[in-house]
Amino acid sequence: MNTRIISNTKVFSWKHFFLQWEWMLVGLLVIIFMMNSSISPYFLNYTGISDATMTFLDKAFIVFPMVMIMIMREIDISVGSTVALSSVVMASLYNAGVPMIAAMGACLLVGALCGFFNGYLLVKYRTLSAVIVTLSTMILYRGIAYMILEDQSAGGFPTWFSFLGWGYVGPVPFILILFIIFAIGAVLLLQKTTFGRRVYAIGSNPVASRYSGIKVDRMKLIVFTLAGLMAAITAIFLTSRMGSTRPNVANMYELDVIAMVALGGISTAGGKGKMLGAILAVFVIGYLQYGLGLINIPAQVLLIVIGVLLIASVTVTNLRGKGKFQKKKSRKSVQKAS
Amino acid sequence: MTEKNLLKHINLANISKFREFGLLGFIVLLAIVFQILNPAFLTFGNLADLTKNTAILSILALGMMLVLITRGIDLSIGATLALSGMIAALTVREFPGLSPLLAILIGIVVGVICGVVLGFLVSKVGILPIIASLGLMNAYRGLTYWISGREWVSAYQMPASFKDIATSSILGINTLVFIAIMIFLFFYYFVNNTITGRQIYALGSNPDSAKISGINSHKVYMLVYTMMGGLSGLAGVLWVSKFASAQGNTASGYELTVIAACILGGVSINGGIGKVTGVLLGAVLLGVLDNGLPLIDVSPFWQMGIEGAIILIAVLFNTIVKQTVEKSHRLRRVI
């Protein structure tokens, strides 16, 4: 129709590159490593660090889907209960004579079903918010776990099962290998695929996404099911690490996970943040806790530190994109009103 | 669409108009079931217990209602409650002669300070309420352990006057219940008949317009979180007085119960909607469940599952009614 030339080559900007939140987290991680090694002589020790890594990685699996969920402006606070329920189902089935592999399969299935149910309710009843749905199912799922196991614990798993949570492949913890594989997958999925692009689109503007032919409902079902599935994987590792399980395990895990995701720079207003940030945040919080644990900081101080760190980091993210952020906030509310 | 279906829709529409009556009906139904299964349910003594146990929950739920109406959320109230309860208890342990009114005041002041911090983070710094209150929840809880030196304050360390706050009565009504009623009346008046009260609804209903209408949104956010904090502080003192013990882990996770009460009471998490009477009924419903389930010999391990199922059903019922009403609005148009 005409001859206007529009550029389609991207200009690379170092400034832009280094102003990413992820660098801030990398810096934080370096500082924490320096701090830890200066306050405790036991920190710089390969076995110690790798052992510590194993203790905080179990719940980190839920971070992957939670990042997607929060980018999509939703939230899932039932994941802790999903961990408990799927863990309890797995252990009870095993104790009832089901082979361990099948019990693990059932665990994954239960987790996925829990997540699917959340997603289904959310999609079927559009006016319901995710907070309400998952708050209800949070109580429900744990309630079911209590119905199944009452005050008992279930365990006595085969010896190979403990390898999952405790084992090393060569010098590297098995769980870390699996986590890295999942992490690479998650980063690629969110940043390099159409799936990821759609996740961001839905979070940035759900209405426009739907009008653009994105199957928003199906996407929601997928990510919530994924959250359930990852909660089940967490359940497997957690159960393996404990060797037995109870209905009260993984209490408040959702809050830990949300804290990691928020620290990772994912805004609950949707559409913003990177998977890599959340993955870095897992290690920031994990090693901070470990380092403070090495100098035997009391639990209450640890609580305060984590709380303050969370608020401080989010404050910085907010100040960072203040202009953009506010614009978006108001846009969002317009949308809600309409 | 048959005539009969149409009629059904219109009936449902009426129910939603009187949503509170629906909730009340459900409570009555539940009460009847409990009564049939255990005649001790509808006795004066048990009902007195029930109201006493629901008082604190309803106080907190009213505060949470305002927060939710402004599209916010406060997850730190359990920790605020523990912190202010603990500080009040430590104070009366040191100064047994302290007037109980002053103890209540101390609790409220601590709560207000906690609320102001959260309000500041939300309104001025612009952190999302769920994240800000999550962070503060950790911080306040940690502070509670720190201040108490991880000790408890036990019954014998509290003066009788302090413990009497919860057991005494005013005008023949238990003080806890009396305070809850007073707060209920205040809220009823406040949200319906004062400008500030209506501004809270306006802000939640449409934050952008509120700006143009000259509503100072910072002030309103500060106000609701401060009120929530103050009420948590008050609840903290009442809690400690009621159970005659202050622990570091007091009311851990209680915020979720409070939010559940609000949701049952019809408060919308998307802001703008919520009635004082509804929230009260929501709190009472949870109170009835907590009181009734142990009475009818339900296995203690089933209680949580049953509660979860009832909350989910109530939430779904509410939504289905709402959707049906919208449909019937459309139906009335003849084409």
Add this chain to the structure above:
Amino acid sequence: MKKFGILGIVLTAILALLVACGDQGAAGGSEEGSGGDTGGGDDGDKRHAIVFKSTGNPFGEKLMEGFEDAVQEAGGEAILRAPEQPTVEGQIQIIEELISQQIDSLTIVGNDYDGLEPVLTKAMDRGIEVLSTDSAVNENSRMVHVNQADPEAIGRIQIEAVAEMIDYEGEIAVLSATSQASNQNLWIEWMKKELENADYENMELVEVTYGDDLRDKSVSETEALLQSYPDLKAIIAPTTVGIAAASKVITDKGLQGEVVVTGLGLPSEMAEYIQNEVSPWMYLWNPIELGYLAGYTAVALSDGEITGDVGDTFEAGDLGSYEVTETEDGTEVLLGDPFRFDIDNIDEWKDVY
């Protein structure tokens, strides 16, 4: 660049907070953090750690106090830890941190009987002596258990006490905790066995309820018991929060003398209700002594004085000599019989723990 300035401020603030915490830990002798600060380990001092169920529990604080006393008397260094919530996950994390610090012994008060087995086994593999106290872990997870009292005795003595209080006649109920810890159910089992005795034929255990160690839940469970069983004569609550909550309800309802409460509770929490005779007496062992004994057991294990096998004997400071004995699961060191708190002695104990 403004944003990085802000980040700098934030980080400085966090570091300052940490430094402050460190100072505080070093200054306050009774703080949990005190042990680790001296660090090192090359100076020859043995380091003994104890991990309690959760922080902010007075029983645990006293237990750890006793433990610290014993370890210091023996010339070692005590590390006192507890997770914020009473969870297995939290304890596993702390134990990993302790393993990294290459401690010499680990005393665990388990949040679960079996759930700590993997991590404790790992600790033992790394050359750490592991023992449990108060709330036991299974025999594979530890070398010896320091038992406050024989569960059988605890169970039976509570029935005997309640029988005496209500003249061997009437309905009784049990208000338990969540029974997440291993001991509660075992005691209740022994109570039921004791009740089979012909002496108690006029007594009936009508219900066992669970207050989850939460104040509000324990109160409503107690109220439900009173409503459901108007003829209820006694409540046995073998848990601190439960017994105090139940006593509070009886006090508030003015049922002194009609319904009695007994069980296991902290004297500080129960002083009020023993003095107002809602609970004529109740039992508990001395957590300070229990911790003290555990401390000496830990020291003895790490010095190679004992190995946790049956028949080993060792000196436990002021408490005298103890012997490791055989039980159904594993070996144990038994502190003694539970202590009875009543109106005559409560005043001297209520300020102690």
Add this chain to the structure above:
Amino acid sequence: MSEYVLELEGITKEFPGVKALDNVHFKLKSGEIHALMGENGAGKSTFIKVITGVHSATSGEIYLNGEQVVFHNPKDAHKMGIAAIYQHVTNYPDLNITENIFLGHEKINKWTRRIKWKEMHAEAKALLESLGSDLDPKTEMGSLSVAKQQIVEIAKALSSNAKIIIMDEPTAALTHRESEELYKITEALRDEGVAIIFISHRFEDMYRLADCVTVLRDSQYIGTWDVDQISNEDLIVAMVGREIKQLFPEKSNELKEEVLRLEGLGQMGRFKDISLSLRKGEILGITGLVGAGRSELCQALFGIEPYDEGKVYFEGKKREIKTPADAIHLGIGYLPEDRQEQSLILQWEISQNISLSALDKISKNGWLHLQKERQLAKELAEKVDVKTKSIFNPASSLSGGNQQKVSVAKLLTTDLKVLIFDEPTKGVDIGAKSAIYQIIVDLAASGYGIIMISSEMPEVIGLSDRIAVMCEGRITKFFDKGQATQEAILEAAMSKKVTKSKVG
């Protein structure tokens, strides 16, 4: 006492990096309707916000009745008797009518500070009646139609005894009949001595109502004229800064075979018994009053809210459309009415916006191929002539018209055969309007079947090959090209008599 109730002298407003108003003058007499015109982005909205105290001017003075005033916040302006009715309805959907009317100046008891509900309800009722509306003031605002909400907004302005009322595009969401109501009310207000600033894109509004007109362009003051002094062409030149010769392009499209046919399509409560057909290369205009079911019909056709009766034939085969994805897969594209909410992701790059509905095309097995995306975006952005330097600029950096072009470019990414344009020129200034018309005609010429919904009669008449008029959920009349006149369409739009719609 000055003869002007409101005077603004040399108002300049700067935002970081942008000068939104540059030395603007404005004078308003009492009892006058003063039109304020200008293209989008000319600074009208900012100007209004300065008058109402939402923004404070960087420099310049405001005189009210000859006295200089300074507004620190909206309340100050409100107290001085200035009220505004904004372009996007700014009400509180969860509050009732009375509250919406009185928000900000509630009637309260002096001593108890209690809100006097009874009085307010009564007064609200009286106000509404004076505006010829029988709404119950206790009704929730959110349940009202847009036109009724507009009436409440006016009542709100009246309730504060405003001497100056600013109406920012009040007719944008209204139909002709509703606009006519609004004109009457506005005139009545003027006759009572209220000064009114009326902002509109519609020339008809201005000619019908205004006494004089002030034009802004590119944040600058261009001039003020009496309405009868200035010709249409001059006004356009003043607004656009250049002459626009021809608003509607020459049409050269050729009608080919049928691509889409609807038979008895219906959706409960929204529309019923819709039968029509569309040929390749054809532009079918659909018009009618707001609420006649036009948008609903097209949204159903696009699968936003599925139809519940009737049949859709696409290229001769019966098809089901349940979701937008179905529709796009089939070859039906939709340009939504509200591009900012329904089409674009403003903070995203232009290229990402363009590729959003064609992610499968720029990917392989789900992996994004960025090079392909950029190529596609560049091609299409150039094709629809988006005025930007780079496809990596965020969509928010574009003007309304160019955003609309990006929305159109989005439709061109996939292999579509039918395009539905829902109010394609809504909120678009004159310059961009004719560009969009050109695009539509070109698209038709290249073989797309096009359905265009519009409330603007000239647009419908000027572009369509055929026009379907809807009224209360049904198609009341079809006009062939050349048959339609504004009057005939209006009559059909308001008639309840259903002409049996012919198929094909």
